[in-house]
Amino acid sequence: MTSPTTTSRVPARAWAVWVVGLLAYAVAIFHRSSLGVAGVEAQERFSAGASAISLFLVLQLAVYASLQVPVGVALDRFGSRKVIIAGALTMAAGQLVLALASDVPTAVVARVLVGAGDAMTFISVLRLVPLWFPGRTVPLITQLTGILGQVGQIIAAYPLVTLLHTASWTPTFLGAAAVGVLVGVLVLVALRDTPPGTxxxxxxxxxxxxxxxxxxxxxxxxxxxxxxxxxxxxxxTVFALLWGYPFLTTGQGLSAGAAATLLSLLVVVGMGFGPLLGRLCARWPMRRSNLVFGILTATAAVWTVVLLWPGRAPLWLLVLLVVVLGTNGPGSMIGFDFARTWNPAERSGSASGVVNVGGFIASLCTVLAIGLVLDALTPGSSTAYSLDAFRAAFAVQYVFWALGLVGVVRHRRQLRARMAQDGVVLAPLTTAVTARLRHRSAYAHPRQEG
Known part of the structure; x- marks a missing residue:
């Protein structure tokens, strides 16, 4: 392997490639969110209840998570450009099927296609970053990729909804399909997997x-x-994707407007916190796990206070909860940084795919578990969930926090033991090892340095 440049200057071509990849990811988010903002219209079009519409989301997440490792393997074999194009065209096909669908089974097939195409996009864009950018900028660019890609959700929430109300269902989703095809063409023309000479x-x-x-x-x-x-x-993710809104309105008694504002605040906090976290990871690569512990502790602590609060929580506490949850998305990006620094570039796709499985499997299981607990504690088919039912349901999060914490502690211990065997002194950390971790290669993989 010939390594990409490790100079501090970022060439204009790198920014151009990243912007094209970022646009592809933003459009993937747009496709992912498109049915969610059209939920009422979907129920009317397909004569389906809320549970059937929820099934779309669960299946889409399941497909996304299950394809991460196969997509990662394909990514290492074929490169980002081909996989992103395949994802864009697959999502376009899904939106085309949805535009013409008139029954639930066909709509489910459409969302499965969208989930499959979505699965091909994010880790493909992430793979471009360490290949085109100097090592110390990689954590920051990675964070910006995750954050700015959320613009696609804003596009789904406003222009798509406006078009849906003025042009009806079929033209709207035909337009969404056309956007997917255009992105595929743009990637074909303007995106390259690696800099010249790599x-x-x-x-x-x-x-x-x-x-x-x-x-x-x-x-x-x-x-x-x-x-x-x-x-x-x-x-x-669970809070923003499905259960946060009913928890805030039905459980905590907030108005629809107040709940929507808090969910918007969650996104804004993530946008502000991500670049800061990226800089911290670049500056102190051996302290990334401490950042993970800090985010986990803050999240579990504020949830504990909210769930144990007698009666409905005050507004200031709910705002604090949302602010802390806003750090979760940027915090999860540290996982990709671990994969990047401890795997050679040839394995970056499969490594990112493995990492990306974790959060989405946990999110899917938590979504289902919360629903099961709410249904078990609520009479009949009523959706008038009590605050106590929400407290019991959200308590399932502690199981996944415990599992994740054990995993981080265990594997951090393994990494540090291996570094100690190789003669690395962790405190103070040697300048050479720090430099390696700040760039593309870790101590255990000197071959990555070219």
Whole structure:
């Protein structure tokens, strides 16, 4: 492998490639969110209840999570450009099917296609970052990728809804499909996997693919990234994606406007916190796990206060909860940084895929568990969930926090033991090792330095 440049100056071509990849990711978020903002219209079009519409979300998340590792393997084999194009066209096909669908089974197929295309996009864009940018900027650019991609959710929430109300269902989703095709064409024309002169050797046989995947999983840094993603992401995702709004309105008695404002605040906090977290990771790479512990402690602590508060929580406490949950998304990005620094570039796709499974599996399980607890504690088919029912339901989060914490602690211990065997003194950390971790390669992989 010939390494990408490690100079501090970022060439204009790198920014151009990143912007194209970022646009592809933002459009993927747009496709992911499009049905959620059209939930009422979907119920009317398909004559379906809320539970059927919720099934769309669960299946979409399940497809997304289940494809992360296969997509990661394909990414190492074929590169970001081809995988992003495949994802864009798959999502466009899903939106086309949804535009023409008139029944629930067809709509489910459409959302499965959207979930599959969505699964191909994010980790493909992340793979571009360490290949095009100097090492110390990688954590910051990674955070910006996750944050700015959320613009797609804003596009879904406003222009798409406006078009839906003025042009009806079919033209709206045909337009969404056309956007996917246009993005695929733009990626084909303007995006390149690596800078000129950089050569990555992809696996050429299935045996090599299996060996690469096994080596990726055997790497404690990959598993630490997965545990990090799991323990930091799911609480904020579950709150923003499904159960936060009913908890705030039905459980805590807030108005619809106040609940929407708090959910918007969650996104704003993430946008502000992400760049700061990226700079901290770049400045102190050996202290990234401390940031994870801090985010986990703050999240579990504020949830504990909210759930134990006698009666409905005061507004200031709910605002504090949302602010802390806003750190969860940026915190989960640290998991990808672990995968980047402890795997060679040839395995970056599969490593990112493994990491990305953690938070989404935890989110999916938590969404389902909260629903089951609420249904078990609520008479009949009523959706008038009590505050006590919400308290019991959200308590399932402690199980996943515990699992994730055990994983982070265990794999951090393994990493540090290996570094100690290699003669690295952790305190104070040697300048050479710090420099390696701030760039693309970790102490255990000097071959990455070219």
């Amino acid at each position: 050569q990555l050797a992809p696996p050429s046989t299935m045996a090599e693919v299996r060996r690469n995947l096994a080596a990726t999983w055997a790497e404690p840094g990959t598993r630490m990234g997965l545990a990090t993603h799991l323990v930091t992401q799911f609480s904020g």
